[in-house]
Amino acid sequence: MNLNPGKILLIQFRQIGDVLLSSSAAEVLKINFPRAKLDFLTQQPSDQALARNPAVDEVLVYDAKKPVKWLLEVRRRRYDLVIDLMSNPRSALVTVMSGAKVKAGPAYTHSAWAYNLKLELRPGQREYNPFFKIDLLSQLGLGNIFYPYPKFYPATDDLAWAAGEVTKLVPDTGLRSKLIFFSPASRRMTRLWPAEHYARLAGLIVRKTKAAVLVLWGPGEKSLAEDIVRAADHPAVFLAPETSDLSRLSALLQQSALLISNCNGAKHIAQASGVPTLGIYGSSRPESWTPPNDPKHQIIRNDAFACIACQKNECPGTVNSAPFTMRPTSKGGVKCLQELSPEAVFAKLVAMAGELGLGIA
Secondary structure (H helix, E strand, O other), X not given: OOOOOOEEEEEOOOOHHXXXXXXXXXXXHHHHOOOOEEEXXXXXXXXXXXXXXXXXXXXXXXXXXXXXXHHHHHHHOOOOXXXXXXXXXXXXXXXXXXXXXXXXXXXXXXXXXXXXXXXXXXXXXXXXXXXXXXXXXXXXXXXXXXXXXXXXXXXXXXXXXXXXXXXXXXXXXXXXOOEEEEEOOOOOHHHOOOHHXXXXXXXXXXXXXXXXXXXXXXXXXXXHHHHHHHHHOOOOEEEOOOOOOHHHHXXXXXXXXXXXXXXXXXXXXXHHOOOOEEEEEOOOOHHHHOOOOXXXXXXXXXOOOOOOOOXXXXXXXXXXXXXXXXXOOOOOEEHHHHOOOHHHHHXXXXXXXXXXXXXXX
């Protein structure tokens, strides 16, 4: 295929992690079409994941309450190439109504009807999400295929803010250089390691290593973070400032030696910010969401369960019948995560820290 587009639109409405991981595809397209104007259509707050990204010329913030407006706006912009990475009914409609000469999207979804260039799954398809998307885009006949990791670009003011906040929280300069961050929240129960386990892990870290712990939280997550800090009951376990702004989250993460996290947006932001990560996995596949063969990014999961990585959002193996709660005193939860002990995660952390020379032992 001989493409020479003057205007390109990428579509990925949500979630934050998916949008950030799609930025690698934008980088590949920009290198192949350096003269093209490359826009990215997404939604709030995912648009923050693309701020200051040099591969994206303009971030368009789609308003789901005004679909007709956006159909008209996209058509008005006269794109030559529209690539639907989301491939749901709404993004497919925007694509097909765009009027673009080339409308590309996955061939294996129910929205494939919208595309005149159907991107097929092929042998050797890489599984890591950013690389998976680049393999799909290779079917555009691009001359330069490469596989960059996603990158996050925090604002300079936010880097200064983060350094100041950590200095106020952790006056001990020795501890500040050995901060282990936790991101304990998740929208999905089957990705949520129990809060009481995070609290016990924090206690192990501060009592058996030279490190301190800082617990992150965003909108609606403060009580979870506070409960973990309270249950850990140690002066070297700190509550982070709120990070609803993604640039501030990235900047704050760069103050850490390593992030321990569920499979969530904060983990992807940490990876894109150059911060080592230890991912705790239940239902999701680490191969899809963790940079491959990179010692800076490791995972742990409970392989005693044959159903691990089931990719489901609900689990019939939930412990007890009570409503699931994120309180650290709860005994409810998904069995594969409930039975992954803090001691096992701590042992993995110590081994990983030794490999990376983090100096916390």
